[in-house]
Amino acid sequence: MNETVLWEETIQPGASWSHVLKRGTALRVTDLEGGANVGGIFFNFECPTERYNMPDTLKAQHVARLTTGFVVYSDMGRILLSVTADTVGWHDPIGGTSNRKLVEAKYGPSSYQKDRNDYHKDGRDSFLVELGKWGLGRRDLVANVNLFSRVDVSDDGTMSFAQGHSKAGDSIDLRAEMNVLVILNTCQHPLDTNPKYQPKPVRVLIRQVAAPTIEDPCRVSRPENGRGFTLTERYFM
Amino acid sequence: MSATITSGKNLVESKLRPEAAIYRHVINAGDPWIREIKQGQYFRIVDLHGNQAVDTLFYNAHDYSDRYSAQDTILQQRNIYLTTGTRLMSSAGAILLTIVADTCGRHDTLGGACANESNMVRYALEKRHMHACRSSFLKAVIEWDHGMSKRDITSNINFFMNVPVTREGKLTFEDGISEPGKYVEMRAETDVLALISNCPQLNNPCNAYNPTPVEVLIWAAEP
Numbered sequence: 001m002n003e004t005v006l007w008e009e010t011i012q013p014g015a016s017w018s019h020v021l022k023r024g025t026a027l028r029v030t031d032l033e034g035g036a037n038v039g040g041i042f043f044n045f046e047c048p049t050e051r052y053n054m055p056d057t058l059k060a061q062h063v064a065r066l067t068t069g070f071v072v073y074s075d076m077g078r079i080l081l082s083v084t085a086d087t088v089g090w091h092d093p094i095g096g097t098s099n100r101k102l103v104e105a106k107y108g109p110s111s112y113q114k115d116r117n118d119y120h121k122d123g124r125d126s127f128l129v130e131l132g133k134w135g136l137g138r139r140d141l142v143a144n145v146n147l148f149s150r151v152d153v154s155d156d157g158t159m160s161f162a163q164g165h166s167k168a169g170d171s172i173d174l175r176a177e178m179n180v181l182v183i184l185n186t187c188q189h190p191l192d193t194n195p196k197y198q199p200k201p202v203r204v205l206i207r208q209v210a211a212p213t214i215e216d217p218c219r220v221s222r223p224e225n226g227r228g229f230t231l232t233e234r235y236f237m
Numbered sequence: 238m239s240a241t242i243t244s245g246k247n248l249v250e251s252k253l254r255p256e257a258a259i260y261r262h263v264i265n266a267g268d269p270w271i272r273e274i275k276q277g278q279y280f281r282i283v284d285l286h287g288n289q290a291v292d293t294l295f296y297n298a299h300d301y302s303d304r305y306s307a308q309d310t311i312l313q314q315r316n317i318y319l320t321t322g323t324r325l326m327s328s329a330g331a332i333l334l335t336i337v338a339d340t341c342g343r344h345d346t347l348g349g350a351c352a353n354e355s356n357m358v359r360y361a362l363e364k365r366h367m368h369a370c371r372s373s374f375l376k377a378v379i380e381w382d383h384g385m386s387k388r389d390i391t392s393n394i395n396f397f398m399n400v401p402v403t404r405e406g407k408l409t410f411e412d413g414i415s416e417p418g419k420y421v422e423m424r425a426e427t428d429v430l431a432l433i434s435n436c437p438q439l440n441n442p443c444n445a446y447n448p449t450p451v452e453v454l455i456w457a458a459e460p
Contacts, residue, residue: 049387054307055349058408060358064347065406075371075387077354090406094317094347096308099330124328138302139388141328153402157318157343159311190312228358 005207011038013199014121016130016185020045021176021206023236026084028205029184031148034168036200037189038147039097039123041131041140042072042080043181048136050076054093054143060224064153066091066145069221071228072174078232079225080180082218084209085173088166092146095159097123098190107197120197126185134181147172148202149189161191175209175218177232242342242414247320251338251422253279253456260455266448267368267437269377273298274425277458280334281422282433284341284397286449288413290436291396292350292370295325295333298428301385303329307346307392317402319344319394325423328391333429338422341415345400347408350374350393351438360440373434381430395436396421398443412442 006025010032011017021027029038044050053075057063061070067089072081083091103122104110110120124141131140148166151159188199212219212229219229242248255261263285264270274280282291297303309326311317319325321339324332349355350370357365371390378385397415402408437448 053349053355053392055347055392056352056355056358059348059410060355062408063406064402064408073355073358075352075354075390077352077358094308094311094402096306096312099309101330138328143306143308143392152404152406153317154404155401157316157402159315159317191315224358227362230362231354231357 003207003209005205008203008205011184011186011202011204013186013201016126017204018130018133018181018183021180021182023176023179024208024211025206026173026175026209027182028171028173029147030171030203031166031168032201032203034166035164036148036166036186036202037192038202039127039185039187040145040147041127041142041183044074044080045179045181048140048181050074051140051142052080058093060228061222064094065150066093069217071218071225073228077228078235079177079228081174082177082212083172084175084218087170088148088172090150090165091172092149092151095146095149095151095189095191097127097144098187099124102190106195121185121187123185123187123190126187127183130183130185146189151191159191161189161193163193178235247339247342249321249338250340251281253422255454257456258454259457261452263450263452264433264435265450266435267373268435269373270433270453271377271381272431274429274431274455275458276425276427278425279337279422279456280425280431281420281454282396283418283420283452283454284415285417285452287417287419288397288415288445289449289451290398290438290443291451292434292436293394293396294374294391294432296430297327297331297333298430301383301389301430303327303331304389304391305333305394310346317347319346332426334423334425336421337424341397341419341421343399343414344421345395345398346392347402348395348398348400348410350434351436356440364440367439368437370434370436374432377432410441410443413445
């Protein structure tokens with residue numbers, strides 16, 4: 001099957017984006033300038049009470065990072081997305097998102113009146129507005145992932161942000177295993193040590209892809225994921 | 238490996254006496270529990286028999302869409318472990334409760350709650366029938382009958398559970414660091430609704446393969 005590119009576009013710095021990524025297509029997100037952060041929450045489009053579940057994703061795979069071979073689980077034992085390619089090696093599933101108070105404390109006051117479309121955006125408000133477009137709201141604001149960011153945890157539990165982790169041209173491929181409502185924004189990571197408000201743009205590319213085979217690397221990476229694929233395939237039978 | 242924390246600044250005992258509590262209740266293994274805790278009241282969970290995971294969620298009692306957020310809580314203190322001094326943050330940035338005493342020393346908020354479906358993924362498709370925390374959560378919010386549903390079941394706290402993250406980015410489940418009689422105590426900073434599933438998991442060592450009762454106690458706010 002040809003991996004036909006369907007379309008691509010740029011998500012501007014500090015902007016929000018959403019799309020129903022159909023089963024059989026994949027989303028490539030590319031960090032255009034280096035140092036991007038892309039907050040993401042994912043839902044089963046047909047039944048959005050089924051949604052990305054951080055703990056289920058972490059404990060099924062015994063990880064606190066995402067990269068090639070790992071998958072993104074819903075709370076219903078199914079796989080929303082598979083990470084089929086990644087040049088970064090570590091995407092953060094624990095660090096969370098910024099809010100208005102944090103952004104104002106870090107970067108100072110900002111408003112549309114003064115700054116026009118460069119006004120400072122925060123992750124929480126960005127998620128809520130984009131969720132609202134799909135009839136979703138505060139009850140649907142669950143733990144998010146941060147593509148292109150890395151948060152290290154020391155032995156005593158301290159979290160630290162890896163500055164300059166992702167480079168210009170780095171990309172991650174997310175294959176949809178269900179019809180997935182993808183909610184993204186390019187707000188800075190809440191632990192970003194850059195004192196300046198400098199969100200970065202990313203490119204998104206959507207293409208048709210072949211269905212995962214029986215030897216698919218994400219399926220065989222561990223027995224848990226094999227069962228996750230089985231449960232996902234049963235949903236479509 | 239037993240990793241009991243025997244010293245450190247996190248280990249803080251409470252001066253509150255159980256006899257003075259205004260509410261005491263033993264939650265049996267596998268049971269849910271739901272109750273409002275008023276601003277200023279103190280709320281203690283006692284691991285009566287040791288190594289028992291207590292899956293817990295909190296909500297703003299006046300707006301259930303504003304609820305405990307695991308990510309906001311660990312972000313606010315820049316540390317993944319919950320202990321004395323930890324402020325339990327809501328998704329809207331409010332402080333729901335503060336941990337004021339802790340004789341265990343470390344609690345988890347990344348491991349989440351078990352579910353029929355996650356047990357199928359983690360252990361075997363045939364495990365679906367086994368009792369799980371998210372079924373207890375659902376049972377409790379349905380009986381509470383205030384319009385809550387699965388949409389309100391989010392990433393929870395696992396009191397008395399030890400789930401370290403390694404430098405290589407692995408999430409590991411270590412043997413419990415709790416023992417009989419260890420407790421954690423919180424002060425409610427606003428009126429909250431507390432929701433607990435006393436974990437029935439038998440497929441991993443989070444309850445030492447033997448789920449046991451825990452006690453919850455509430456003390457009146459200081460005058």
